[in-house]
Amino acid sequence: MSSPEQTPETDTDTYDVIVIGAGPVGENVADRAHAAGLSAVIVERELVGGECSYWACMPSKALLRPVAAVADARRVAGAAQAVTGKPDAAAVLKRRDGFASDWKDDGQVGWLESVGIDLVRGHGRLDGPRRVTVERPDGTTTTLTARHAVAVCTGSRAALPGLPGIEAAKPWTSREATSAKEVPGRLAVVGGGVVGVEMATAWRALGSAVTVLVRGERLLPKMEPFAGELVAESLAEAGASVRTGVSVERLARPAPDGPVTLTLDDGGELVVDEVLFATGRAPRTEDIGLDTVGLKPGNWLSVDDSCRVEGVEDGWLYAVGDANGRALLTHQGKYQARIAGAALAARATGASALETGAWGAHAATADHAAVPQVVFSDPEATSAGLTAEEAASRGLRVRAVDVDLGGVAGAALFADGYRGRARMVVDLDTETVVGATFVGPGVSELLHSATTAIVGEIPLHRLWHAVPAYPTISEVWLRLLEGYRG
Known part of the structure; x- marks a missing residue:
């Protein structure tokens, strides 16, 4: 050496x-x-x-895991009766600190x-x-x-926009959102991407009154459209306000520790205790x-x-x-x-x-063909490879096959009234999977099977021989293949 x-x-x-x-x-x-x-x-x-260990992946998922555990229990009769309150914020934050090694x-x-x-x-x-x-x-x-x-x-x-008053407003970025020591009473989340959705999910469950402000028309714009739709519905049911097609024009925080006033482009105002800008990276x-x-x-x-x-x-x-x-x-x-x-x-x-x-x-x-991603919201939103739109834009002849996850036996056992959706994007010329999206409780563990199918360029006729265990949510693969065969 x-x-x-x-x-x-x-x-x-x-x-x-x-x-x-x-x-x-x-x-x-x-x-x-x-x-x-x-x-x-x-x-x-x-x-x-680095960032992942102290201000991103580990602390954010430590904040989100208790939220998912409580939500999953509430979706199962018998277990739901044992859940009598919301997550203990102090205990969640303490556990989060441990996963961030107390920033040492x-x-x-x-x-x-x-x-x-x-x-x-x-x-x-x-x-x-x-x-x-x-x-x-x-x-x-x-x-x-x-x-x-x-x-x-x-x-x-984190990339912050050059808005009037933003410096004095002392906005949160992903770092403050994952390391905050107290639950803010009112939190505005500007941005509907992964960070915005995950932090809105976590802080709403821990007691914040959360308002999500999205300049575009939907959450999670880089995923299949139904992903953002299902996540937005769930956030609204949890008590968060999701507002699309709206932008922040200026901010004001007259007192260093006082509330922040956001002036919106529709003429309205929003007063909060903290504002998180999740508007991209540099x-x-x-x-x-x-x-x-x-x-x-x-x-x-x-x-x-x-x-x-x-x-x-x-x-x-x-x-x-x-x-x-x-x-x-x-x-x-x-x-x-x-x-x-x-x-x-x-x-x-x-x-x-x-x-x-x-x-x-x-x-x-x-990096080009098989990037996997999990959004640890409730429900989880996951994807690997290309969306149907991305595949078409690359000149591929594709077909998208959709399945209601609630109709899969394993999903029905996982949660009463399970709501979720799966999509498989198939290259018609090679009859291989080039993209897959799953949205629903517990679907993150499905993702690697999709990634493997894409990376391996496994023909659909061969995927029929990959037998999913019964009754698991992975049986959705059979439903997707059946949907393609018609």
Whole structure:
């Protein structure tokens, strides 16, 4: 294994691979490089473990799991009678804190040490080809040099609109929404995407009076239309107000700890205690020295399917995860990290050829064809691959097959009066599944079967031989196949 070297005359530490960003993506890139025999160092300015561990996936799902557990119990006669109150907010928040490790990264740092990956704390910036300078918390600067590759794994941040009064209003972003210590009495959620829907679900169940404001005509606009419709119905039944076709024009918060007034484009006003803006993400690339290697700061970094940044001479720079803007999901970033780590290691060790064709060992093909996603709302909304509209826009001849999940025996057992829907999108020329969407309680565990069918390009005639156990919700696959056969 190559070892880090220090060059006394330049006070520069040299490694095979430098990774900027110690979230799940950066950890996986470094781990794959290290496993291939390369020396690796990670640079991190905040907490090792990144956004997912402390302000996104883990704390948000810890907030949502008790909500789903109570909702599921209430949907089953016999269990429903045992549920006599709403979730205990204090207990939920305490459990959430545990899953966020109380915002301490000792465990993650310990893992890096255990596998032999070095950590440099501080703000890392590119300083020309294969060089990274790190401004440490104590004000000193360390320079790192890479023999083979630098990987930008800096993730993304919440994007706030430039509205009048927004700075003084101190709005929540996803970070505050997942780490708040108290339940707000009144919460406005601006945005109908994944973050907006999940946080509206969680905080409404914990006692907030929630109003969701959506500029478009439906929730979850990137999924099949029925997904947003079913989730909106459920939020309304839970007591939230969902308003579509409305935008915020300005905000006012006269007192630092007082209420926030939102002025809407329909002439109305809304007064709340907190307002969450869940209106998109922006890359964390504005201050990492991209200009020193001929790239524009603040942009998503365009990459090839091995996650190598395009337009950089000698191909030493990689951008993995949210920084490249391909699929802003932790699991997809980790997938890219495995691909990129294998690719950079192969190039560093002189491999004669890389497998960069579709579905090859060094190609993140799933970014284009088989991205899975779960929205942990109530009901859950899940999807893999393409929607019917996306598939048609790519020139595919497709057919969508829909099934009422409530008619599946396993779903009827799961919840009394089960409400849900499934869609399978079939490429008519190949008779393979190119997309699937499931909406309903407990459907997240169906998703990997859909992802496998899409990635494996399994012909429908072969899927008939994948027998789902009875009585499970997975029997929906039989109903979908029957619907296609007609």
